[in-house]
Amino acid sequence: MHDTHSMHVDDGALLALIDGELAPDDEARPHIGSCDECSRKLDELRFVARRVTGALEALDTPTPLTVAPVRPVEVTDASVTPITAARGAARPGRRPARSVAAAAGLVLVLAAGAYAIPGSPVRSAVDRTVEAIFGGDAGPVDPGPTQVAVEPAEGAVRVVIEQSDPELRVTVRVVATPTARVSARDARFGIESGEIRVSGAGGDLTVELPSAASGTVELDGVPIARALDGVVTRLDAADDVAATIIVEAGG
Amino acid sequence: MALARVVDWRDVDFEAAFHSHQESLFRYVNRLVGDPDLASDVVQESFVRLLDNPLPDNEVRRWLFTVATNLVRDNARMKTRRQRLLTERYERSDLASDPAEIPDEAALKSERIAAARAALEQLTDRDRKMLLMREEGFRYSEIAEVIDVAPGSVGTLLARALRRFADAVDPAHIDEEE
Numbered sequence: 001m002h003d004t005h006s007m008h009v010d011d012g013a014l015l016a017l018i019d020g021e022l023a024p025d026d027e028a029r030p031h032i033g034s035c036d037e038c039s040r041k042l043d044e045l046r047f048v049a050r051r052v053t054g055a056l057e058a059l060d061t062p063t064p065l066t067v068a069p070v071r072p073v074e075v076t077d078a079s080v081t082p083i084t085a086a087r088g089a090a091r092p093g094r095r096p097a098r099s100v101a102a103a104a105g106l107v108l109v110l111a112a113g114a115y116a117i118p119g120s121p122v123r124s125a126v127d128r129t130v131e132a133i134f135g136g137d138a139g140p141v142d143p144g145p146t147q148v149a150v151e152p153a154e155g156a157v158r159v160v161i162e163q164s165d166p167e168l169r170v171t172v173r174v175v176a177t178p179t180a181r182v183s184a185r186d187a188r189f190g191i192e193s194g195e196i197r198v199s200g201a202g203g204d205l206t207v208e209l210p211s212a213a214s215g216t217v218e219l220d221g222v223p224i225a226r227a228l229d230g231v232v233t234r235l236d237a238a239d240d241v242a243a244t245i246i247v248e249a250g251g
Numbered sequence: 252m253a254l255a256r257v258v259d260w261r262d263v264d265f266e267a268a269f270h271s272h273q274e275s276l277f278r279y280v281n282r283l284v285g286d287p288d289l290a291s292d293v294v295q296e297s298f299v300r301l302l303d304n305p306l307p308d309n310e311v312r313r314w315l316f317t318v319a320t321n322l323v324r325d326n327a328r329m330k331t332r333r334q335r336l337l338t339e340r341y342e343r344s345d346l347a348s349d350p351a352e353i354p355d356e357a358a359l360k361s362e363r364i365a366a367a368r369a370a371l372e373q374l375t376d377r378d379r380k381m382l383l384m385r386e387e388g389f390r391y392s393e394i395a396e397v398i399d400v401a402p403g404s405v406g407t408l409l410a411r412a413l414r415r416f417a418d419a420v421d422p423a424h425i426d427e428e429e
Contacts, residue, residue, distance in 0.1 A: 051417050056383070058363035
């Protein structure tokens with residue numbers, strides 16, 4: 001294929017060299033270095049590869065999905081709420097994966113989140129899994145709070161809470177996850193690029209903003225919290241809203 | 252391919268896997284089938300199947316691409332639908348070539364899409380998948396495993412596919428600035 005003295009290196013070996021797949025001690029290496037013809041072919045193949053990459057990019061469209069499919073599981077320990085399980089999962093030294101109840105709660109949060117998105121492609125997938133596990137009847141499973149996640153868009157996320165109950169308690173914190181998450185019961189959710197919209201929420205609502213992005217939280221048109229460089233700040237306007245606003249600065 | 256392992260799904264961070272691989276998998280499938288909606292379905296189904304087949308982190312990506320590749324292969328309707336979409340896109344491309352109706356930039360973009368799609372269609376199914384997996388940064392050994400070819404032949408097959416693709420694409424439609 002590539003006799004160092006009499007034959008030139010073939011395209012396969014040249015491409016392997018370009019792709020970092022050629023062994024360090026492959027005999028083609030010294031040949032390419034000393035052969036003008038093979039060096040020229042190497043440069044030409046490298047140019048072809050770049051052209052192909054450029055041409056294929058024309059076919060790309062934005063990735064449409066933002067929510068992962070999830071497996072629904074029945075909560076076996078009523079004292080473990082889904083939110084508690086989700087928080088525990090991020091703490092060093094705790095292994096919620098070893099706790100059936102905590103894991104079940106965490107997964108249930110995500111399952112409910114998937115169901116809460118109108119028209120979400122996740123919904124049918126979850127339905128199929130539910131049917132597989134429960135024979136088409138999920139039974140008396142408490143869905144717990146719904147959690148919805150979205151990736152930042154251009155380094156920023158926005159959480160918009162609308163038509164909220166006056167008794168609403170909003171907790172905002174920064175977390176070391178790539179997505180922004182909102183958890184609430186009996187609310188309607190909507191997701192757009194870098195934005196989660198929640199309406200009709202009552203009781204406790206938790207907003208988790210990714211530390212790597214900037215974030216804003218609005219309640220009925222009033223900005224109540226802002227996150228920047230991993231630090232979340234309660235805004236003065238938060239005093240003017242009926243709901244209780246809690247900002248956990250520790251993240 | 253025997254990838255099944257006994258891994259407790261509770262130990263697998265599905266959401267992290269989703270966010271790590273979704274974009275690359277979607278780009279691969281979308282380029283393969285030429286239909287974002289269909290690609291979205293395939294990606295979603297691949298991740299749903301991952302729920303039932305929890306794997307160590309270092310195996311997840313290759314497994315997802317294997318499943319997605321098989322889903323595309325096994326779904327006969329995809330080919331029919333792809334052909335229909337291609338026809339539609341070529342027709343749109345013909346329309347787009349009329350500068351009186353569509354601005355130059357949009358027309359050029361349509362032509363680039365049509366040219367790239369036509370060039371891909373000229374490759375064999377195997378070469379198309381290999382080429383697209385290379386674009387996603389897979390190692391030759393992984394490509395060989397997913398596509399089921401001899402590892403030693405991957406470089407030669409890829410080089411041939413690259414040249415065929417490049418020859419089929421009108422050079423005027425390729426960005427050469429990268």
